[in-house]
Amino acid sequence: MADETATGVTIRPDVKGFLDYLNAAGTPPMSTLTPAMARQGFLMMSSVAERAPLDLPVIRDLVAPGAAGDIALRLYDSRDTRAPGPAVVFFHGGGFVIGDLATHQAFCTEIASALDLPVIAVDYRLAPEHPFPAAPDDCEAAARWIATSPDAIGRTITGLIPMGDSAGGNLAIVVTQAVGARPAAVPVILQVPLYPLTDDRPDHASHRQFCEGFMLNADSMAWFARCYAATPGDPRAYPLYNDHAHTPPTVLVTAGLDPIRDSGRVYGAELVLAGVNVTFLEFAGTIHGFAQLRKAIPSTHDDCLTIFAAIRRHLEHG
Template identity: 40%
Template sequence: MSGIDADFAAMIEQQEAAARVQPAPPLDAIPPDMVRAGYRMQRQAQDQNAPKDVEARDLKVAGGAGEVPARLYRPAGVGDPSGLLVYFHGGGFVIGDLETHDGHCRRLAAGSGCRVLAVDYRLAPEHPFPAGHDDALAATKWAFDHAADLGADPRRIAVGGDSAGGNLAASVALDLRDDPQRKLAFQLLLYPGIWPDEETQSRKDLDGPVLTRAALEWFDKMLAATGHPHAHRALLAKRDVENAPPAFVVTAGFDPLKDEGREYAERLSAAGVPTKHVEYPSLVHDFYIMADVSPAVAAAGEEAAAALKAALA
């Protein structure tokens, strides 16, 4: 695979060799909890060296139908109050949790000097659309309303997420733009899933690595947003983006989602939203939570943290 980061290429080769010896069953044949457990185990094994000087505290925040778990990260030496990033993990709205993204959230907190509130929103298919979106919106409102308890400055609150979490962050940013009491300062969208109306070229051309067509179809089926009366909250391709908060959008060259992420950044810019788009042409989907695979992840993480720091200074 020409042009891919050498360390990720080696990882992919190892995984493909293992799959030839013992092919994985189709996702539909595996209970979602088993898929989640396997994903958690794999990603935790690939991210063992996160900053140690970040305090983490588990708590409960408001969700769309009761409280949901969350984790507040406080970097060493941070002042009170500080900026706050409300963060939503990736995983196609079906997998991923506080543990899969723990190292990533620690790096964002340490690099930005801001607190990070990671939200463990409800997952499909047990909780189909719009449960996760309802939780994301409710948790962000809760963060504004409890900013003092969190040590956060309500004028410096951002939303962020990767992949499906980037979809949640972008959706919340649009839902809150007319709320005078809860004005988001920034949105950090890391290889976001925009769920386009029409298949993009990168979705046509790329079947993996990491994110395959079969996985995308499975996530879409589990979420069950298509045809829902409020599907626009997840299927963001035609949503009006005017007056959205400033954005930092990241895409990866070997990611089926790269075209929709790039197009979303272009739409934000065309609507007058201050937007910076960065593409890492040699990297793959999910790279932020595979920090031990390649030194390129640390460099990209530093750039995202620097953007957050500048936005919430």
């Protein structure tokens, strides 16, 4: 049974309980923290709000070359060995400033188990130490390396599935567009952006409605934007502004109570207008970042299972 907020918005009981706890905790604004403090806080929240990682037979660190140095990767697989096939290339969220391989380990093990595919997570450089375009540079370089490195990975990858949450959803789209414009050794066969930022418009209704009290707030978003220092209108920062004619099949996810919900919605509309095969999933009554909150908000685990089922349908039926 869902509750109603004072503004008439539907909110799930477990989401409301988590937000009530969070809003009463008196956490200092993101803008008052150093990047190191914010990263540690995100890691701590992940350790208590997220489910435990699954025990997989393969969890192994890799290194890909990048223009600015080595890029750390982590391979997850539910099988010791497997025949040639596609792999998920996962980009973590965190506003391009926080998050790493550790914060998303549990979710990556869940993806690998649910999809029965190898998952390769990318530890791209973070702002403000490495502002735009460091993150998309690293993510694109990593994806291209994954497509050509069967010996290092121990698997022959025949297709790429860029996937990520929040900032990582943005990066998944950017990598898909880059590989579409200049093909890699293997194609992108499906992209899976979860509650992505796709544009720099300040006037979305969801931003006005949910920018306070729903975890991701206006202060945090402004701080992330200042740190990332993206070029306004640049499609490598805001992929809505790129061409969508050659976009592969897409599973696009938004959250109903997310201030950047409408950024995902307008991107989905552009894909539909371009004739892309899109499965659009908007989960009502929940918040931005829900895939990292499956212990604190148990209903979101079912949302993730729905996402995985949609991915499997695309892979099985095209």
